[in-house]
Amino acid sequence: MSSRVITPGVSGGGPNVRSLEAPGLRIGERIIKALLWVAATLSVVVTTGIVISLLLPSVGFFQQVSIVEFLTGTIWAPAFAEPSFGVLPIVVGTLMVVLFAMLVAVPVGLTSAIYLSEYAPTKVRKAIKPILEVLEGIPTVAIGLFAFSVLTPLIRELTPFLPWTGPFSIGVAGITVGLLIIPLVSSVSDDAMRSVPMSLREGAYAMGATKFEVALRVVLPAAISGVIAAFVLGISRAIGETMVVLLVAGAGNPVLSFDPTKGIQTMTAYIGSTATGDISQGTITYDSIFAVGALLFLMTLVMNVIAIRLVRRFREVYD
């Protein structure tokens, strides 16, 4: 007790009152705080910058082409002498990719997530999880090449009754993108399902539920928000996927068609194949890239808003 410094003003016999003021300026703390603020601000600024740089050239575009014409037109011919800017054909192309991708990725990704989270022995899961994460990181151009050289011929071989024409197919592109996003869907869904508390599973088991009933009727509904989030992430990636689509669906055929055996241009494929060194700034073709980019951005945004709504509606909340 006597070794302690007595704060002035307190009589020696009284209680030993210790200072409540900061011992120093805590410079380090302030610097860290500032750095964190800069980092956070920077990410907001960069995102805003991207949006603005997309929107500005598209403002120029929409001064020449009406929004209605753009959104409802069914002929996409930006490079013709008499250009036409109806975006629907390439929007349909993108949606076809999303559709086929999800037809593959949802059942396979979900099944594998259920297996990983509910059935796989710890050892197996510990081996598979990192493999999934590596798969997520494979360059999409490599997967595109694989699809072009192996998958496309294989699928044609297996389905000779389909009216295949030309080297490209939007359906195969969608399937390939689906394969590409399986690891993502599976991994995120698995995380969501494994975060469901063990006590819920035990409650169901204790009533005589089988493993499958527990997985399907307890764990999956309880994890539904995370699983939907996984699907949305998958859809967003499918919308934005460029390389696979360029290689497998081709870039040259912006026709309005729902035929999966045809090569159809998607929005990303249009941007990717048009935004090359040849294009001169200030032309309407140049501006059209940004209009398509802005629409792409808007679609992803709407996707996410819908997802958030769905998640709120379906969520089965824990405390």
Added chain:
Amino acid sequence: MPKATTGDTVTTDEEASSSPSLGVSDALGEERTRQASGVNTFELRNVNVYYGDMLAVSDVSLDIPHNEITAFIGPSGCGKSTLLRSLNRMNDLIPTARVTGDVLYHGVNMYGPTVDPVQVRTVIGMVFQKPNPFPKSIYDNIAFGPRILGMKGDLDEIVESSLRRAALWDEVKDRLKDNAFGMSGGQQQRLCIARAIAVQPDVILMDEPCSALDPVSTGKVEDLMLELKEDYTIVIVTHNMQQAARVSDLTAFFTVAAMDETSNRTGVLVEIDETRTVFSNPKDERTANYVTGKFG
């Protein structure tokens, strides 16, 4: 039916007066239901439970009588939950857990080759320490079991009768579609009991069902147990001496003992007897120390 309430304890019986605060009722007479039934739901013979190489419960032999309440008490880590979970094969869910010896359910070896653990759990239900309702509506919580088991009969009726049985109907009948998470902890636990009843088991195992509840909710759950024992065999793990004394007919006291040669510690059964005997006149000194709070 006679009720085991503290107020009935007016006798000058020396056993009862030696521990009046426990509220052991002997107003019912010691020859009550035990003798009346004489049937054992479970018979355990030399049961060991291992987690991997670790022996968690060692050499337990005991009988659990039909349609009575048997309490497992003992210090933390002595294997009460482990043993309880071996009674409906919940231990099968833990990959490392292993049971040796005989666990007989009405004479049938529960770990026999033809026994299906899923089927076992439809007959022997369980209520857990922390209320664990599903994040679904109150109705769907109760209907879950009957639905997956494909039980015949009107689902609405099953839900209502289960909730009535759990003394919860009046509190929730106007909000059956509400999420069960909106209920109080005590209501949630009674919902879990109702959920267990809904599949019409023969046995209900309860692992510290009141440890997360306030005294009023605890009282309700205890009343419920006393009602349910007319139709169900109940085994309850509890850390609450008074609770064991209030509700149980039989009490088994477990403790942690060091095994002879190794330094491994393992759970052992010290004694099992009528609750009033265990609390007022135990055979083993360790039991006496524990129930009087001198443990440790």
